[in-house]
Amino acid sequence: MISITIIGTGNLAEHLxxxxxxAKGIRLNQVIGRNRKRLDVFxxxxxxxxxxxxxxxxxxxxxxxxxxxxxEVAKKISYLNxxxxxxxxxxxxEVLGPxxxxxxxxxxxTFTNGQEVxxxxxxxxxxxxxxxxxxxxxxxxxxxxxxxxxxxxKKRKILHATAVFVNNFPNYLYAIAKExxxxxxxxxxxxxxxxxxxxxxxxxxxxxxxxxxxxRRGDQKTMHEHLNLLKEEKHREIYILLSNAIKATNGxxx
Amino acid sequence: MISITIIGTGNLAEHLxxxxxxAKGIRLNQVIGRNRKRLDVFxxxxxxxxxxxxxxxxxxxxxxxxxxxxxEVAKKISYLNxxxxxxxxxxxxEVLGPxxxxxxxxxxxTFTNGQEVxxxxxxxxxxxxxxxxxxxxxxxxxxxxxxxxxxxxKKRKILHATAVFVNNFPNYLYAIAKExxxxxxxxxxxxxxxxxxxxxxxxxxxxxxxxxxxxRRGDQKTMHEHLNLLKEEKHREIYILLSNAIKATNGxxx
Numbered sequence: 400m401i402s403i404t405i406i407g408t409g410n411l412a413e414h415l416x417x418x419x420x421x422a423k424g425i426r427l428n429q430v431i432g433r434n435r436k437r438l439d440v441f442x443x444x445x446x447x448x449x450x451x452x453x454x455x456x457x458x459x460x461x462x463x464x465x466x467x468x469x470x471e472v473a474k475k476i477s478y479l480n481x482x483x484x485x486x487x488x489x490x491x492x493e494v495l496g497p498x499x500x501x502x503x504x505x506x507x508x509t510f511t512n513g514q515e516v517x518x519x520x521x522x523x524x525x526x527x528x529x530x531x532x533x534x535x536x537x538x539x540x541x542x543x544x545x546x547x548x549x550x551x552x553k554k555r556k557i558l559h560a561t562a563v564f565v566n567n568f569p570n571y572l573y574a575i576a577k578e579x580x581x582x583x584x585x586x587x588x589x590x591x592x593x594x595x596x597x598x599x600x601x602x603x604x605x606x607x608x609x610x611x612x613x614x615r616r617g618d619q620k621t622m623h624e625h626l627n628l629l630k631e632e633k634h635r636e637i638y639i640l641l642s643n644a645i646k647a648t649n650g651x652x653x
Numbered sequence: 654m655i656s657i658t659i660i661g662t663g664n665l666a667e668h669l670x671x672x673x674x675x676a677k678g679i680r681l682n683q684v685i686g687r688n689r690k691r692l693d694v695f696x697x698x699x700x701x702x703x704x705x706x707x708x709x710x711x712x713x714x715x716x717x718x719x720x721x722x723x724x725e726v727a728k729k730i731s732y733l734n735x736x737x738x739x740x741x742x743x744x745x746x747e748v749l750g751p752x753x754x755x756x757x758x759x760x761x762x763t764f765t766n767g768q769e770v771x772x773x774x775x776x777x778x779x780x781x782x783x784x785x786x787x788x789x790x791x792x793x794x795x796x797x798x799x800x801x802x803x804x805x806x807k808k809r810k811i812l813h814a815t816a817v818f819v820n821n822f823p824n825y826l827y828a829i830a831k832e833x834x835x836x837x838x839x840x841x842x843x844x845x846x847x848x849x850x851x852x853x854x855x856x857x858x859x860x861x862x863x864x865x866x867x868x869r870r871g872d873q874k875t876m877h878e879h880l881n882l883l884k885e886e887k888h889r890e891i892y893i894l895l896s897n898a899i900k901a902t903n904g905x906x907x
Contacts, residue, residue, distance in 0.1 A: 567866030569823035598852035612821030
């Protein structure tokens with residue numbers, strides 16, 4: 400049995416609390432947080448406290464808090480014997496500094512408030528400053544996911560950057576499409592099945608193999624027509640940059 | 654019973670032939686095409702011919718061919734009484750010119766060779782030059798999909814442009830992520846569940862509500878770190894343009 404404490408009351412903290420409260424071999428000891436109202440949400444899973452001096456002993460303390468708060472909170476709990484881990488993609492493990500046993504437990508997924516996720520297929524990137532701690536994190540991770548991987552900080556940061564390319568940026572392109580639909584009295588949800596199938600293709604084709612469209616086939620006529628239809632300068636700029644980049648890949652392997 | 658002929662032997666032609674051969678109330682009369690080898694694929698569904706003079710009578714002739722070939726083929730079959738439709742997102746209905754009964758039957762989806770698709774949820778945009786033909790296309794569309802919509806050429810072209818934003822461009826961003834993963838000995842498929850969930854979010858959040866990441870929260874430190882990790886000038890350029898565009902949307906509603 401691995402006992403854990405979750406520090407933080409945000410979106411990820413809630414998803415982890417929910418998943419760990421159902422996981423076999425895990426005891427969720429406590430959730431700690433400053434936001435009283437959010438903290439109450441967690442009372443259905445375990446005991447809650449907003450007092451760092453009231454911390455119960457656990458094997459692992461999981462910091463699911465903002466990047467900028469990690470170092471400060473880690474200092475506050477530096478007296479603990481348990482393993483202290485953060486859940487951030489872009490932060491070094493060493494930011495947990497003063498603690499003896501430190502590590503990272505980074506689930507590579509986007510979490511939505513109130514939307515249950517299946518952790519089974521979510522890659523969890525782990526790292527620790529000792530073999531023993533790494534073993535413990537591996538055990539913890541496999542209670543949720545079949546895709547636990549040891550990934551050092553440098554590589555995790557690169558993964559985090561790629562996550563921006565496959566999550567933040569595509570989502571922003573969806574936002575542009577919605578804006579264009581709204582401006583033209585078209586229902587954005589007409590695009591839902593295309594969005595879904597585009598994402599689905601990575602499961603059986605490389606993105607380079609899956610690439611289609613006017614830029615890929617060098618169809619200048621259609622690209623010019625699209626540019627004529629785009630009213631916003633910002634949309635045109637993005638259309639041109641990405642189309643030119645796609646055109647440049649024609650024939651060459653990515 | 655609606656009888657149809659498919660002209661063309663590409664990816665879309667094959668998906669349509671497969672779907673219509675199973676659809677209730679549809680008789681797939683014939684498939685016409687010049688590519689003999691490809692044409693053979695269709696012999697399992699119906700009779701095939703590469704001779705435009707051997708066309709059988711059908712209620713509807715569906716041109717599933719390259720944009721640039723539509724006008725020429727339409728002229729070749731202008732003597733037909735049946736309804737002639739094309740399946741292109743970016744072409745006017747009028748390109749079918751000389752034919753008396755013309756229309757458009759545009760399934761808004763990306764089709765992959767050999768990968769079966771479920772037409773039920775695919776929007777099919779229809780248009781015709783008479784009420785009677787429109788009714789016939791509506792009947793045809795609903796044998797495959799629950800989302801048949803009458804969309805005039807102008808709006809269909811706008812939809813086609815938005816499809817570039819939600820399909821071609823996100824797929825290219827996946828390609829960049831794969832390139833970065835490959836360069837750093839990281840498995841690209843670590844990103845699969847993130848890609849899938851990002852697309853899934855459009856079903857319950859607007860893209861603006863779903864937007865997260867360093868650009869959205871104005872996290873300059875992480876953005877600078879990402880830029881330092883990106884080796885290719887092209888990747889940096891795209892990162893900067895899209896991040897700045899996302900930053901500009903902070904606080905304002907898209």
